[in-house]
Amino acid sequence: xxxxxQSKPNYGIDAPGLLRFFFISGAVxxxxxxxxxxxxxxxxxxxxxxxTLLGIAVTYLLGMGCFMLYxxxxxxxxxxxxxxxxxxxxxxxxxxxxxxxxxxxxxGAAKHLTSGKAIGIDLWSQQDQANNSSAAAxxxxxxxxxxxxxxxxxxxxxxxxxxxxxxxxxxxxWTVHNxxxxxxxxxxxxxxxRVLKPNGTVVLVDIEHQDEYAKYFExxxxxxxxxxxxxxRDVILKALTFGSFAPSAVLACKAA
Ligand SMILES: C[S@@+](CC[C@H](N)C(=O)[O-])C[C@H]1O[C@@H](n2cnc3c(N)ncnc32)[C@H](O)[C@@H]1O
Numbered sequence: 159x160x161x162x163x164q165s166k167p168n169y170g171i172d173a174p175g176l177l178r179f180f181f182i183s184g185a186v187x188x189x190x191x192x193x194x195x196x197x198x199x200x201x202x203x204x205x206x207x208x209x210t211l212l213g214i215a216v217t218y219l220l221g222m223g224c225f226m227l228y229x230x231x232x233x234x235x236x237x238x239x240x241x242x243x244x245x246x247x248x249x250x251x252x253x254x255x256x257x258x259x260x261x262x263x264x265x266g267a268a269k270h271l272t273s274g275k276a277i278g279i280d281l282w283s284q285q286d287q288a289n290n291s292s293a294a295a296x297x298x299x300x301x302x303x304x305x306x307x308x309x310x311x312x313x314x315x316x317x318x319x320x321x322x323x324x325x326x327x328x329x330x331x332w333t334v335h336n337x338x339x340x341x342x343x344x345x346x347x348x349x350x351x352r353v354l355k356p357n358g359t360v361v362l363v364d365i366e367h368q369d370e371y372a373k374y375f376e377x378x379x380x381x382x383x384x385x386x387x388x389x390x391r392d393v394i395l396k397a398l399t400f401g402s403f404a405p406s407a408v409l410a411c412k413a414a
Contacts, residue, residue: 167298170260171230172332174288177223184219191216225395225403229365233405238266238331241361241386241407250274251326256315256350257333259287261295261308267329268304274326276304279313286336316345320353328353328360332405334371335364343367347374354412363407371408380410 171177191212194200200208242263249272255264258278268276282290292310299308313319315333328350337343350360360380362371372383387406395404 165301167265167301168260168294169230169235169262169298170290170294171227171288173226173286175285177226180219180223180226184216184223187212187216187219222399222403225399229403229405234262234331237363237405237407238262241363241409242266242270242329244386244409245270245327245359245361247271252324253277253327253329254279254318254320254325254353256318256328256330256346257286257336258295258310259290259333261298263329263331264295264308264310265299265302265304267327268299268307269302271304271307275307275309277309277311277325279311279315279318281312281314283336286333316342316349318349318353322352323355324353326355326358328358330361331363332365334362335366340370343370344374347371348378351375351378351380351412356412356414358412360410360412361407362409363405365403365405366401368406368408372410375408375410379413381413382409382411384409 191209194205194208194212247270249270251271251274253264253267253271253274253276255261255267255276255278258264258280261278264276264278278295280290280292280295282292284290292312295310296305296308299305311319315330316337330350334343334346337346350362354360360375364371368385372385375383385406386409392404392406
């Protein structure tokens with residue numbers, strides 16, 4: 159009998175509904191584009207205009223779908239390893255992953271620990287990540303061999319169930335932007351600062367609002383605020399996606 163053992167971690171696909179929308183509407187636009195291109199119903203000038211507009215729509219829709227898929231499956235994993243290498247690990251840290259989903263940052267951080275612990279919190283939104291669950295995060299932790307130092311809790315990032323000054327490192331990846339209202343995002347940031355120990359480090363990677371996060375950290379006494387991005391990739395992605403998709407990180411420390 160074949161063994162059903164998953165040997166590679168699966169960190170999932172973000173915003174699966176939006177991804178489906180881009181690919182389905184892109185395919186429909188492509189079909190209409192081809193019909194118009196090879197039909198002789200329209201006169202030459204109207205045909206050029208319609209074909210050009212449809213060509214732009216097809217490129218945008220399928221391009222966005224591809225960016226999102228590449229972001230979830232490739233870009234995010236590469237960025238995770240680079241970002242986690244910026245933290246000065248001793249191995250004994252208490253780490254929080256805010257909105258851990260299927261455990262990308264959580265498991266990555268756990269690999270740096272010896273006696274420490276990585277705790278992930280999430281509300282398991284299926285809209286934000288496909289097949290999102292604590293079981294999926296724990297399964298990825300098991301595949302990566304870090305079950306012993308990983309713990310999962312169900313909690314809202316606007317109300318973290320931890321006392322103040324608790325964590326040495328707080329991580330969050332592609333999560334805070336899911337709070338649509340600025341006041342909610344600020345609540346999440348204030349919770350991150352509250353649970354972080356003095357001298358603790360936060361690494362907040364997201365696809366938008368990074369300036370807002372940095373400003374909030376500065377206003378609330380955080381130090382060593384740094385942006386971590388790939389400037390060329392940033393400019394290209396912002397231009398191609400009208401500013402809606404440009405993953406980069408904000409790093410900051412809580413004052414001693
Ligand atoms: C795009 S996914 C990213 C998951 C994971 N950090 C990663 O990078 O793969 C966003 C995550 O935020 C979680 N989330 C959304 N709103 C939340 C909230 N208010 N509190 C906690 N988690 C939340 C979702 O359930 C989802 O797991």
